[in-house]
Amino acid sequence: xxxxxxxxxxxxxxxxxxxxxxxxxxxxxxRKLRDEKDPMGYVPEFWxxxxxxxxxxxxxxxxxGGSEFGHVGMGQVMEEGGRTLAASPLFASGVLGACxxxxxxxxSQKDILKGIADxxxxxALAIDEAGRHQPLRVATKAEAxxxxxxxxxxKTFVVDGHxxxxxxxxxxxxxxxxxxxxxxxxxxxxxxxGVSVERTIFPDGRNYxxxxxxxxxxGADAVLGDKDQAAGPLQRLLDIGNAHLAAELLGLSSEAxxxxxxxMKERKQFGVYISSFQxxxxxxxxxxSELEQLKSMVLKAFMALDANDDxxxxxxxxxxxxxxxxxxxxxxxxxxxxxxxxxxxxFDIGLxxxxxxxxxxxxxxxxxxxxxVASLKGF
Amino acid sequence: xxxxxxxxxxxxxxxxxxCPQSMRSPFKSDKDACWGGRKFQFQSEDQRLWLERMAxxxxxxxxxxxxxxxxxxxxxxxxxxxxxxxxIQARPPLNSFGxxxxxxxxxxxxxxxxxxxxxxxxxxxxxRWCQGYSEPGAGSDLAGLQTKAEDKGDHFIVNxxxxxxxxxxxxxxxxxxxxxxxxxxxQEGISLxxxxxxxxxxxxxxxxxxxxxxxxxxxxxxxxxxxxxxxxGEVDKGWTIAKYLLTHERSxxxxxxxTAAGQKTLSDLAVDAIGLEDGKLADSMLRTEVASWVIDxxxxxxxxxxxxxxxxxxxxxxNVSAMLKYAGTELNKRRYELLVAAYGxxxxxxxxxxxxxxxxxxxxxxxxxxxxxxGTTEVQLxxxxxxILGLG
Numbered sequence: 001x002x003x004x005x006x007x008x009x010x011x012x013x014x015x016x017x018x019x020x021x022x023x024x025x026x027x028x029x030x031r032k033l034r035d036e037k038d039p040m041g042y043v044p045e046f047w048x049x050x051x052x053x054x055x056x057x058x059x060x061x062x063x064x065g066g067s068e069f070g071h072v073g074m075g076q077v078m079e080e081g082g083r084t085l086a087a088s089p090l091f092a093s094g095v096l097g098a099c100x101x102x103x104x105x106x107x108s109q110k111d112i113l114k115g116i117a118d119x120x121x122x123x124a125l126a127i128d129e130a131g132r133h134q135p136l137r138v139a140t141k142a143e144a145x146x147x148x149x150x151x152x153x154x155k156t157f158v159v160d161g162h163x164x165x166x167x168x169x170x171x172x173x174x175x176x177x178x179x180x181x182x183x184x185x186x187x188x189x190x191x192x193x194g195v196s197v198e199r200t201i202f203p204d205g206r207n208y209x210x211x212x213x214x215x216x217x218x219g220a221d222a223v224l225g226d227k228d229q230a231a232g233p234l235q236r237l238l239d240i241g242n243a244h245l246a247a248e249l250l251g252l253s254s255e256a257x258x259x260x261x262x263x264m265k266e267r268k269q270f271g272v273y274i275s276s277f278q279x280x281x282x283x284x285x286x287x288x289s290e291l292e293q294l295k296s297m298v299l300k301a302f303m304a305l306d307a308n309d310d311x312x313x314x315x316x317x318x319x320x321x322x323x324x325x326x327x328x329x330x331x332x333x334x335x336x337x338x339x340x341x342x343x344x345x346x347f348d349i350g351l352x353x354x355x356x357x358x359x360x361x362x363x364x365x366x367x368x369x370x371x372x373v374a375s376l377k378g379f
Numbered sequence: 380x381x382x383x384x385x386x387x388x389x390x391x392x393x394x395x396x397x398c399p400q401s402m403r404s405p406f407k408s409d410k411d412a413c414w415g416g417r418k419f420q421f422q423s424e425d426q427r428l429w430l431e432r433m434a435x436x437x438x439x440x441x442x443x444x445x446x447x448x449x450x451x452x453x454x455x456x457x458x459x460x461x462x463x464x465x466x467i468q469a470r471p472p473l474n475s476f477g478x479x480x481x482x483x484x485x486x487x488x489x490x491x492x493x494x495x496x497x498x499x500x501x502x503x504x505x506x507r508w509c510q511g512y513s514e515p516g517a518g519s520d521l522a523g524l525q526t527k528a529e530d531k532g533d534h535f536i537v538n539x540x541x542x543x544x545x546x547x548x549x550x551x552x553x554x555x556x557x558x559x560x561x562x563x564x565x566q567e568g569i570s571l572x573x574x575x576x577x578x579x580x581x582x583x584x585x586x587x588x589x590x591x592x593x594x595x596x597x598x599x600x601x602x603x604x605x606x607x608x609x610x611x612g613e614v615d616k617g618w619t620i621a622k623y624l625l626t627h628e629r630s631x632x633x634x635x636x637x638t639a640a641g642q643k644t645l646s647d648l649a650v651d652a653i654g655l656e657d658g659k660l661a662d663s664m665l666r667t668e669v670a671s672w673v674i675d676x677x678x679x680x681x682x683x684x685x686x687x688x689x690x691x692x693x694x695x696x697x698n699v700s701a702m703l704k705y706a707g708t709e710l711n712k713r714r715y716e717l718l719v720a721a722y723g724x725x726x727x728x729x730x731x732x733x734x735x736x737x738x739x740x741x742x743x744x745x746x747x748x749x750x751x752x753x754g755t756t757e758v759q760l761x762x763x764x765x766x767i768l769g770l771g
Contacts, residue, residue, distance in 0.1 A: 004685040005692050261768055276771060281764035288763055289702045293678030296685045318674045367667075374670040379646040379660045 014076035034205035057117030064113035082251025092160035097123025104225030124164035142171035161209025246323035321369035399425035416507025447498035477501035511555030547596035590744035708749035
């Protein structure tokens with residue numbers, strides 16, 4: 001069995017990513033983007049540096065301009081990005097967009113991968129239609145008209161929707177609103193007639209959008225994968241997305257925890273460092289224990305995805321469920337243990353909580369994934 | 380063929396020839412284990428034969444040096460032996476605190492004479508050991524122990540009381556922590572000594588727990604003579620060895636978070652008890668709690684696996700045994716609370732042969748001790764906070 005440790009190459013990628021994020025995209029960068037209400041929501045110069053390091057193409061085959069480093073490798077990048085709350089198209093394009101095309105795309109659709117790897121082409125996945133994640137509940141309709149389709153409906157919580165060059169939209173080509181069969185994925189140009197994309201603001205200051213489709217006409221070549229049969233590849237894509245979100249949550253939770261422990265060692269009350277209080281020590285020790293266990297689950301999920309293991313879905317859901325719980329615990333405790341300073345906007349610790357919640361909810365929170373683990377385990 | 384493959388072939392053939400058929404199935408209950416020792420009654424001739432044959436090869440202690448009766452196997456060979464035993468579901472030939480605990484300590488810290496005297500009988504299962512650590516006044520504060528050893532020239536006279544001594548009433552020898560110097564910092568006046576349980580002045584009394592009968596005993600030491608050559612390591616330097624053994628014990632108890640091979644999983648048992656509706660456990664609130672437990676147990680299992688892999692690769696914190704002990708025992712307690720909930724009142728039936736959940740109420744209560752024995756949950760959290768996080 002494969003050992004639950006990083007290879008030397010994976011460790012090198014992790015170190016390189018950590019260097020890049022900490023130097024070129026520290027937490028202060030996200031703060032600035034938020035404060036200045038930056039219209040792009042990311043810093044193109046930083047994105048270029050990430051692309052130069054090959055991060056956007058980590059998952060993409062060499063034949064399409066990537067480095068084919070696998071999910072374990074990309075996971076290290078996501079984790080390190082989580083530590084600095086780095087805002088970039090890496091997740092929407094480099095993970096979800098790239099994998100959607102790799103899982104379901106035909107040869108000419110896969111040409112987009114080159115643009116993803118070189119950072120010039122951004123992709124966004126538009127699947128959710130309500131506040132809580134229900135990927136198979138699709139009311140957006142795609143009606144066939146000859147060889148083409150006409151799309152009507154709306155999508156929400158679309159990561160990087162307003163900066164994307166291509167939207168991947170799930171729509172119903174047959175069946176009822178909750179049927180597993182009858183869902184089709186379409187490649188949609190956000191500039192096409194009838195498409196409106198409106199940026200929505202969330203506590204994390206990151207990019208989300210609402211996408212409305214009104215009689216949007218697309219050709220047969222816009223169908224990604226098999227008509228009516230998107231549920232299978234979509235589920236796989238969501239497993240991948242959830243494992244990478246778990247990695248980001250691991251990174252942000254680890255950083256929030258490190259900062260909290262450091263604060264405990266410098267803050268004095270009653271004439272002593274608050275790190276000397278056992279009530280606080282035990283809470284910190286519990287968090288550390290939880291983080292170590294999350295780390296194991298995230299690594300195992302990536303290894304299972306890379307190996308096409310039949311437990312990959314269960315492990316990805318388990319990792320995202322645990323990541324959501326741990327992130328909630330650590331960011332809540334982080335603010336609490338920082339005391340009044342934790343409530344101030346000036347201190348960074350609150351930013352970790354504000355990023356954690358949307359990332360937890362995105363593609364399903366603890367409850368969604370605990371339910372899925374139970375179902376996959378047969379109970 | 381590599382040496383290791385040759386070893387595998389030979390081991391397989393030897394086991395095939397020497398492991399009695401009745402020893403090729405998992406234990407049905409704790410009573411099936413072979414503990415050896417002067418007072419032990421073998422359950423069957425096969426059990427005796429299996430111990431004798433394995434001990435002859437030194438495979439009751441596969442990685443100990445052959446000069447002390449051990450198997451002298453390398454780490455890889457040891458692994459092969461365990462794999463080949465698992466292949467035919469061979470039972471462990473011997474359960475032994477001698478092999479698990481005091482043997483490794485004697486090997487690491489003991490004199491040559493102590494090794495010659497004690498290790499071979501441990502390997503052969505002739506002497507059964509018990510551990511005298513805790514005292515009525517020294518639980519979490521183990522180093523505060525008061526059992527006194529007075530220097531009488533060539534021997535000590537020991538007075539005091541030990542508690543939570545597992546199987547003291549069945550053991551032949553005890554390894555015990557005693558205070559040899561009351562005038563120094565408490566950790567610096569402790570020695571690890573060995574004595575025969577038949578020495579005059581040693582008496583034991585079993586302890587009944589909230590769960591009923593238990594292997595635990597109180598042990599009373601009343602003017603017990605202990606020879607000076609039975610000190611492991613140096614006099615007054617026993618605390619280092621004690622910590623070494625506690626780390627060892629922690630990792631063993633921590634394993635409780637795992638569902639043992641052949642044991643039904645919590646979710647299977649919950650389905651047995653409650654049933655499915657539309658493919659889902661028929662009680663939705665309990666289903667959520669079981670799912671949450673399953674997720675946490677995956678995290679625990681994978682972390683134990685990662686810790687082993689990191690140790691092999693020379694990476695990692697190394698000091699994770701406290702975390703695994705903490706997480707594993709708390710998980711086991713939750714598991715039993717959920718089982719009791721799943722079976723409802725029928726699961727709490729204390730007596731009777733037709734109980735649907737068997738001895739569940741007794742097992743449930745026994746798990747409450749998991750987070751107390753071998754260092755409480757609170758002590759594990761102290762260790763993590765101080766040694767790993769540097770909080771103080």
